[in-house]
Amino acid sequence: MEEPQQPQGSAAPQVDLSVLAIALLKGVLYREGDERLWGALLDLQARVRDYVAVLGLELMLDEAEGYAFLKSRPEPEDTSATHHLPRLIARRPLSFPVSLLLALLRKKLAEFDAGGGDIRLVLSRDDIVELVRVFLPDSSNEARLIDQIETHINKVVDLGFLRRLKTAGGPASYEVRRILKAFVDAQWLADFDARLAVYRAQLRGGEAPQADRPGGAG
Incomplete structure (x- = not known):
């Protein structure tokens, strides 16, 4: 046949x-x-x-x-x-909190990869808030602080480094996109502690470090 x-x-x-x-x-x-x-x-x-x-x-x-x-x-x-x-x-300057959030997510991704297991790093909104809040000025208004961090999270989503996942109620969850490894490279991570000291000094002085956005036509 x-x-x-x-x-x-x-x-x-x-x-x-x-x-x-x-x-x-x-x-x-x-x-x-x-x-x-x-x-x-x-x-x-x-x-x-x-x-x-x-x-x-x-x-x-x-x-x-x-x-x-x-x-x-x-x-x-x-x-x-x-x-x-x-x-x-386009090369676009990023605000201090967004630059800091990208660095913290990259470090978290490196730690996650070192542990083996799943290839997808998923963090809740509360996880990300806790990552960032220790580096931001103290605030007596908790709700306002969380709203500010969510604004920075949304910017990172727009940049393509976080992907918002569907959740049935409760705080949102996000997948850390692995392209972040191309944006914040291994050499950058090696200097991470020194960079955080610079971030703290810039924060006290009211200055904002800048980073460039990779990918896309703008």
Whole structure:
């Protein structure tokens, strides 16, 4: 008996280079978010790298962690050059509390990974509040303090480093996205304690450290 033939045109359409480039320019591409796009990216990554290089961008792809994003290529060391491409990937300063929250989440992720087990780090809103509150000015208004921290949490969600999970009542829970490892690298973590001392000094002085946002076209 012959195997029945598939009708013409029934195969899933192939993902082309422009579709991948557009998806990456919109933001981070996750394996779990679209496995078809992810598979196409792995197959076409060399062509994608060449394609985005023309735009002054480079592809950052972590196959093990399951994410990819674009970032601007380093500026040439020759500062006398007259021709510079405009930046497609925006660099945006972050407030002190958001920068601090990112650092604390990255440290928590490193501790979680060192313990083995599950690959997903999930924290409740209360867990995150406790991480941050010891570094913020004392407040007699507990509700106001929590509202402020939730505002910072929402900003980190918008940046793509936390994913809000559906919960049946009670405080929200969040998954720490593993792309945070690409934003706050191992060398940064090695200097974490020293950086916290700087943060405390800046907090007392009313200054805000800044960080840049990776990924996305702005």
